[in-house]
Amino acid sequence: MRRPGAALLLALVAPCAAAQLAIEITGAGAQRIPIAVAPFPGEAALGSGLSAIVRANLERSGLFRVLELPPLSPAPTEASAVNYVEWRARLADALVVGSTAARPDGRFEVRFRLHDVVKGADLSGVAYTLAREQARATAHRISDYIHEKLTGTRGVFSTRIAYVVKRGERYELKVADADGAGEETALVSSEPILSPAWSPDGRRLAYVSLESKKPVIYVHSLADGRRQVAANFKGSNSAPAWSPDGRQLAVALSRDGGTQIYLVAPDGSGLRRLTHSDAVDTEPAFAPDGHTLYFTSDRGGSPQIYRMPVAGGEPQRVTFEGSYNVSPRVSPDGRQLAHITRRNGRFQLAVMDLATRQVQVLTDSDRDESPSFAPNGRMILVATVVGGRGVLAAVSVDGRVRQRLTVSAGDVREPAWGPFTN
Amino acid sequence: MRPIVFPAALAVAVLAGCASTPGEEQSPVPVEDRQPGTTGAAPAAPGAKPQPVAPGAVARVDLTAGKPSAPNPLKDPASPLSKRSIYFDYDRYDVKEEYRPLVEAHARYLRENPGAKMLIQGNADERGSREYNIGLGQRRSDAVRRMLILLGASEAQIESVSLGEEKPVCTESNEACWAKNRRGDILYQGEY
Numbered sequence: 096m097r098r099p100g101a102a103l104l105l106a107l108v109a110p111c112a113a114a115q116l117a118i119e120i121t122g123a124g125a126q127r128i129p130i131a132v133a134p135f136p137g138e139a140a141l142g143s144g145l146s147a148i149v150r151a152n153l154e155r156s157g158l159f160r161v162l163e164l165p166p167l168s169p170a171p172t173e174a175s176a177v178n179y180v181e182w183r184a185r186l187a188d189a190l191v192v193g194s195t196a197a198r199p200d201g202r203f204e205v206r207f208r209l210h211d212v213v214k215g216a217d218l219s220g221v222a223y224t225l226a227r228e229q230a231r232a233t234a235h236r237i238s239d240y241i242h243e244k245l246t247g248t249r250g251v252f253s254t255r256i257a258y259v260v261k262r263g264e265r266y267e268l269k270v271a272d273a274d275g276a277g278e279e280t281a282l283v284s285s286e287p288i289l290s291p292a293w294s295p296d297g298r299r300l301a302y303v304s305l306e307s308k309k310p311v312i313y314v315h316s317l318a319d320g321r322r323q324v325a326a327n328f329k330g331s332n333s334a335p336a337w338s339p340d341g342r343q344l345a346v347a348l349s350r351d352g353g354t355q356i357y358l359v360a361p362d363g364s365g366l367r368r369l370t371h372s373d374a375v376d377t378e379p380a381f382a383p384d385g386h387t388l389y390f391t392s393d394r395g396g397s398p399q400i401y402r403m404p405v406a407g408g409e410p411q412r413v414t415f416e417g418s419y420n421v422s423p424r425v426s427p428d429g430r431q432l433a434h435i436t437r438r439n440g441r442f443q444l445a446v447m448d449l450a451t452r453q454v455q456v457l458t459d460s461d462r463d464e465s466p467s468f469a470p471n472g473r474m475i476l477v478a479t480v481v482g483g484r485g486v487l488a489a490v491s492v493d494g495r496v497r498q499r500l501t502v503s504a505g506d507v508r509e510p511a512w513g514p515f516t517n
Numbered sequence: 518m519r520p521i522v523f524p525a526a527l528a529v530a531v532l533a534g535c536a537s538t539p540g541e542e543q544s545p546v547p548v549e550d551r552q553p554g555t556t557g558a559a560p561a562a563p564g565a566k567p568q569p570v571a572p573g574a575v576a577r578v579d580l581t582a583g584k585p586s587a588p589n590p591l592k593d594p595a596s597p598l599s600k601r602s603i604y605f606d607y608d609r610y611d612v613k614e615e616y617r618p619l620v621e622a623h624a625r626y627l628r629e630n631p632g633a634k635m636l637i638q639g640n641a642d643e644r645g646s647r648e649y650n651i652g653l654g655q656r657r658s659d660a661v662r663r664m665l666i667l668l669g670a671s672e673a674q675i676e677s678v679s680l681g682e683e684k685p686v687c688t689e690s691n692e693a694c695w696a697k698n699r700r701g702d703i704l705y706q707g708e709y
Binding site for chain 1: 651677
């Protein structure tokens with residue numbers, strides 16, 4: 096077995112503030128909830144502008160319109176009596192008030208309360224005890240809480256994303272908060288890295304590395320940088336996808352000729368072949384129930400999406416519109432299928448309603464690739480090319496909310512949105 | 518042969534040159550067991566340590582002169598074996614007739630050197646899914662591998678893999694460039 100040259104590779108986990116993702120909002124929802132987030136008295140001691148992070152999160156989601164506030168005197172806290180008439184006059188439908196206080200043990204306490212201004216009702220509040228360096232994570236938790244209370248859907252502000260940055264011949268596998276902050280580097284290589292996939296517990300990434308001059312699948316533990324070979328058979332090993340229980344990977348291997356789909360344990364044991372065709376069968380993706388596998392195959396003459404039972408059985412074709420439909424990803428509720436479709440020579444992100452088989456194209460791009468659902472199913476992260484540069488785009492499933500994530504002087508590609516972890 | 522430790526990049530070429538016995542038509546090229554990147558001294562002096570050069574004496578190394586008398590056929594530009602790339606049409610995976618002599622030459626080499634090992638890397642142009650493109654590149658490297666086996670090479674000598682769209686030789690987005698990226702590349706052991 097060939098071994099990677101030690102000099103080529105350097106696994107490290109180190110914050111890299113200078114290169115982090117910048118997010119630009121390029122589209123918002125039609126019905127945004129007007130919300131006021133008052134500054135939290137005492138938050139300056141935490142350093143990172145707690146209420147400002149909450150405001151930025153809510154605004155970026157495309158579901159809220161965050162109101163500009165005049166200086167408030169006296170500054171309201173979570174304990175203040177709220178004058179709803181006054182807040183209605185400011186056109187707020189919802190209001191967040193809070194405060195922070197230093198504790199004798201050096202930690203901090205953050206309290207906040209959410210009000211429904213229209214109904215004149217206190218919707219409840221939460222208190223957190225935290226160390227100073229947890230301020231950003233706490234702001235994300237508060238944002239998640241507000242998102243869930245007001246939209247009925249769990250927020251994804253506390254989740255993380257993985258992606259690959261290419262600068263010249265240097266490839267870096269990165270992990271960052273969903274807002275692009277707190278970027279860390281999991282792997283640096285002089286050869287391409289592709290198809291990162293999060294384990295369901297959010298602790299490991301499976302990916303394909305070309306460090307040994309051929310595609311090999313690794314499973315990488317993020318906390319300690321430990322890497323394990325999951326598939327290094329003769330030929331190519333690619334397209335890893337985790338089963339929802341985290342006990343198996345579906346992979347594409349060429350060991351028996353052609354490219355076919357197999358199941359293998361993350362430690363490389365228990366190989367089982369799933370497809371038997373003389374076509375290219377690749378890009379497996381589990382449905383959330385773990386029983387159905389979607390994949391790309393050109394068995395019908397052009398690449399299309401098929402599905403089959405994980406237990407084995409005859410694949411059925413799922414996509415019929417157009418001559419190129421690839422990269423299937425099933426939504427967390429199992430109802431929608433994100434994929435890339437080619438229309439007039441342009442590769443665009445589309446979503447199929449699996450019950451009605453209706454397809455909606457969500458972008459106007461030329462080169463969308465590698466879609467990935469947010470764990471709440473509301474947004475899809477996709478790689479695309481803008482002005483000759485690789486960037487990431489986050490698009491809501493109705494196509495209205497749009498964000499663009501870029502890095503300075505480099506291409507970002509191969510995004511994967513991580514799972515809920517709290 | 519002077520006991521000089523060569524830089525890694527030169528080592529492979531020098532090894533091959535030394536191993537060829539002048540006068541022999543097809544001397545087997547050594548199967549290089551070493552790891553890529555190993556800095557190797559010449560096999561003519563196994564285990565030899567670089568010796569201090571006497572004061573005042575300067576060992577002259579002239580890379581422009583003294584080409585080995587029987588060059589490694591895999592590197593010799595005059596040999597068809599130095600041709601390593603096979604290009605494919607868009608959406609096609611069959612080895613075109615114009616590349617038949619090239620594949621035949623490599624098949625003959627593998628037949629005559631049963632210890633030789635080969636890696637074929639298939640490639641695709643940038644359009645479409647990266648993973649599907651790994652599948653398309655694999656189809657191209659498999660086609661070259663099948664042809665070599667039909668021509669008498671042994672299955673165990675050849676591994677066919679795909680780099681998909683990840684290692685383009687040309688990076689512009691136009692057909693002229695894409696055509697250069699739809700290819701299979703032949704590498705011999707020691708070159709990968």
